[in-house]
Amino acid sequence: MNPDMLWQPYLWQQVVWQQWQQRVQTNRVPHALLISGMPGTGKLALAKLIAAQQLCEQQRELPCQQCKSCLLFAAGSHPHLYDLSQALETHKLSVEVIREAIQFLTSTQVFSGPKIVILPEADTLSQASANALLKTLEEPLGQSLLILTTAELGRVLPTIRSRCQSIRLEATLTPALLTWLQTRFALTESQVKQRWFWSEGSPLRIDPDAIPDTMLSDFLSLGQGLQTCSPAALWALRSLTEKYNLNMLVLWWLRWIRLLTGPVVGVDAWPELHAVVLGGLPKALRAEVFTMVDSLQQLIHALMAGYQMNAALQFEALLYQWLMLNEVKVCV
Ligand SMILES: [Zn+2]
Known part of the structure; x- marks a missing residue:
């Protein structure tokens, strides 16, 4: 099992998740999503959750974690998921990498259901890489979903931004979140508040392992x-x-x-x-x-x-x- 996989939204993502549910239930799932938010707001986790939910055979509000699709997803080997977040550690989002992702979307279906590409750090796309992507954004391929993420929305090329549905992640330190963060990172209330100030409101960045x-x-x-x-x-x-x-x-x-x-x-x-x-x-x-x-x-x-x-x-x-x-x- 993939220990990084979160099967439900974070506390501060719940409103956004409900809005996403409304889209799913009314068949308004877009072909491209752009999730933005500061580092530490769980953009990639949300992208993966959306992908897992779209691929789950049960089509419930949350992925069932039991069907074949969910098990493949958890093992990191779902044939309908192309996750560039892993490639990003070694490669940049080069034109070749983008072309491979598009080719994946056009390749033969293994299962029924959508094909999904997760593309983090969309702000680092070069003009050439963005051009390679534009055609797919303009003329979506079959049942496909591109999920882009960025910590720097302002730096995402306008041509890309205008073709994606936008999801913005933000967090407020509510009493519930304060308690959650204390438990999650084994910190006292004042430590959480101190680190919250330091991280300028990025919940996962208060992690003592990270900082x-x-x-x-x-x-x-x-x-x-x-x-x-x-x-x-x-x-x-x-x-x-x-x-x-x-x-x-x-x-x-x-x-x-x-x-x-x-x-x-x-x-x-x-x-x-x-x-x-x-x-x-x-x-x-x-x-x-x-x-x-x-x-x-x-x-x-x-x-x-x-x-x-x-x-x-x-x-x-x-x-x-x-x-x-x-x-x-x-x-x-
Ligand atoms: Zn499932």
Whole structure:
């Protein structure tokens, strides 16, 4: 059995699941679905659940887990399912990969029932890959269902987006979800709230296996260093590049600037962080902070464009720039 397979929607997916049920019951299942939501909202799990339900011989609200189809699905060997999430670890969504998926949809039927392709990270499709897919989206092949997922809806090519039915996943920390997360990840209420704040509302990203406590404390150290702007504290931060990639550290930095320039909600869930936030930006830096935001954003763009750079040196330069922005004003 596939241990990752979830046979029912997550708590925060239930409304969306009910809406999906209405589509199924009124025979309005589309040929293409686009599931979007932040990382940790269970997009792939929902895609698999929809696929399992569509393939199940029992045609109930939830897959029966007993029919031949469900058993094949659970074993990861259903001949009517083409799941690109496995291929994605080793390959990009190249034109060849997309063509193979389309060929799968056109190949001979083994069973009755639909053929399903799961295509995650739809935002990474190149123009050529998207073109290969467009024809299938425009002229669906028989009984087929394409389920695309993305954490970056804005980056999915409009030609793709406009041809898919959209499902948006979002979560709110209700008392029920709070209890669920405490049980699921063996965390206290305050730990859940702290991690919820950290993950910006992505329920599965609060998992201590995914985000260890050390990551939270490193994020806090960065904030403390930036807030106090003491040379010793800033210099101590250089070692962060040994543990995290530069892109992540720059995003953390930008988040700290947002936190320190407020207004921010939900910080009281994390007392140590709240204390740093209350300190605010050093006075001299307040007027100069946008210079820093520019530098950080330029670096992100360069990293996204694929520029190779020495992370340790770049990060050191940023720390130095932060220090200087503060010092210069102090001296004047
Ligand atoms: Zn079944």
